[in-house]
Amino acid sequence: MNMTGYRCIRCSAEQGCDFAGFLCPQCGGNLDIRYDYAAVAQQVDGSLPRAPGDLFRFAALLPVQPARAAFPLRIGGTPLYRAPALAKRAGVRELYLKDDTLNPSASLKDRASAVCIARARDVGADTVSVASTGNAGSSLACLAAATGLRSVVFVPASAPVAKLTQMLAFGARVLAVQGSYDDAYDVCLAASGEFGWFNRSTGFNPFTREGKKTCAYEIWQDLDGRVPDRVLVSTGDGNTLSAIWKGWCDLKAVGLIDRLPRIDCVQSTDSAAISQAVQRVRPDNQAVVDWSAVEVQEVSASTIADSISVDRPRDGLAAVRAVIESGGEAVTVTDEEILRAIPEMARASGVFAEPAAAAPWAGLKQLVTEKRIGAGERVVCIVSGSGLKDIAGSRKAVGEPQLIEPSLEAVRECRL
Numbered sequence: 001m002n003m004t005g006y007r008c009i010r011c012s013a014e015q016g017c018d019f020a021g022f023l024c025p026q027c028g029g030n031l032d033i034r035y036d037y038a039a040v041a042q043q044v045d046g047s048l049p050r051a052p053g054d055l056f057r058f059a060a061l062l063p064v065q066p067a068r069a070a071f072p073l074r075i076g077g078t079p080l081y082r083a084p085a086l087a088k089r090a091g092v093r094e095l096y097l098k099d100d101t102l103n104p105s106a107s108l109k110d111r112a113s114a115v116c117i118a119r120a121r122d123v124g125a126d127t128v129s130v131a132s133t134g135n136a137g138s139s140l141a142c143l144a145a146a147t148g149l150r151s152v153v154f155v156p157a158s159a160p161v162a163k164l165t166q167m168l169a170f171g172a173r174v175l176a177v178q179g180s181y182d183d184a185y186d187v188c189l190a191a192s193g194e195f196g197w198f199n200r201s202t203g204f205n206p207f208t209r210e211g212k213k214t215c216a217y218e219i220w221q222d223l224d225g226r227v228p229d230r231v232l233v234s235t236g237d238g239n240t241l242s243a244i245w246k247g248w249c250d251l252k253a254v255g256l257i258d259r260l261p262r263i264d265c266v267q268s269t270d271s272a273a274i275s276q277a278v279q280r281v282r283p284d285n286q287a288v289v290d291w292s293a294v295e296v297q298e299v300s301a302s303t304i305a306d307s308i309s310v311d312r313p314r315d316g317l318a319a320v321r322a323v324i325e326s327g328g329e330a331v332t333v334t335d336e337e338i339l340r341a342i343p344e345m346a347r348a349s350g351v352f353a354e355p356a357a358a359a360p361w362a363g364l365k366q367l368v369t370e371k372r373i374g375a376g377e378r379v380v381c382i383v384s385g386s387g388l389k390d391i392a393g394s395r396k397a398v399g400e401p402q403l404i405e406p407s408l409e410a411v412r413e414c415r416l
């Protein structure tokens with residue numbers, strides 16, 4: 001393992017690999033896992049492996065024992081599609097969709113769950129727990145089932161039925177909390193402490209970021225070593241965005257790239273805590289921000305995009321840092337724009353996204369219109385979850401099938 005320990009995102013205090021906690025013991029901030037990049041650079045020698053096809057091929061940059069590299073399901077290794085029709089429509093030179101709907105539980109969250117489960121096995125845990133708006137829970141349930149661990153999932157009772165059904169099908173113990181995601185989060189934290197479960201909850205467990213960052217490595221490989229100008233990420237608690245940024249920073253730290261993309265945060269106007277913090281915190285010039293003094297203020301979230309509906313972003317500071325340090329933009333789009341984005345993307349690319357996963361496309365159009373993204377840029381949108389996970393949401397935007405009598409005459413009358 002090339003992991004050297006942990007560093008607090010808020011106060012920079014460092015802990016060694018033997019640290020058994022999850023949050024900074026000095027200030028309670030979130031932790032970032034550190035590596036011996038010089039050692040990694042020597043091992044990878046100018047390129048990252050392409051085989052085997054899952055994310056554990058990047059073991060040199062993961063905080064798990066190499067023996068865990070054998071995982072029963074294929075996590076990651078998802079396609080990067082060029083989307084010329086969408087690029088033309090948005091008005092950018094090149095647009096790519098990173099289709100992470102093709103993970104085992106149909107969302108990007110499988111990357112985080114895989115590394116967390118590998119870690120849980122390293123520390124001898126037999127039960128894994130998580131608070132989830134839906135996707136993290138269905139992901140953990142899926143991967144726990146594949147590896148023989150017990151899973152306990154806390155969700156808000158309002159979670160989409162497809163995600164709840166996935167969890168139950170995979171045999172998780174599902175506790176539907178009568179409250180918000182944030183209520184479920186607090187209950188999961190307390191229960192995991194009481195019963196000694198390995199808590200995968202995002203923004204608490206530093207291992208989630210390590211799994212998700214592999215998405216950036218794959219994009220870089222699939223672009224044949226080119227770095228995109230922008231990567232657009234739909235953002236709720238902020239962990240996926242900070243992970244994508246970390247992935248690119250890792251590549252630079254080991255000498256595989258010499259420039260970094262800008263990371264753009266896309267949120268619903270009805271759940272915009274991180275975007276608001278970026279606007280508030282971003283310095284006018286190149287001034288250095290005192291991150292220990294930055295607070296991401298809570299909002300009252302109500303977006304239809306359940307995966308990014310978050311009052312208190314648990315990895316908010318890391319996400320705000322990532323947007324500002326990468327020179328990216330923070331943009332908000334309405335729920336109506338998010339819903340419209342689903343069929344637009346599906347009809348022009350063949351990729352069916354859940355509301356949160358269609359948000360980057362909605363955000364891209366807005367950023368180009370406002371000239372915050374230029375026509376000459378190479379852009380990647382992360383498609384983080386399948387449209388089949390939330391049919392009730394997308395149905396509002398796709399219309400109804402035409403009802404006909406079973407006759408050829410009826411088809412003729414449709415004037416197809």
Ligand SMILES: [Zn+2]
Nearest residue numbers: 008011024027
């Ligand atoms: Zn700290």
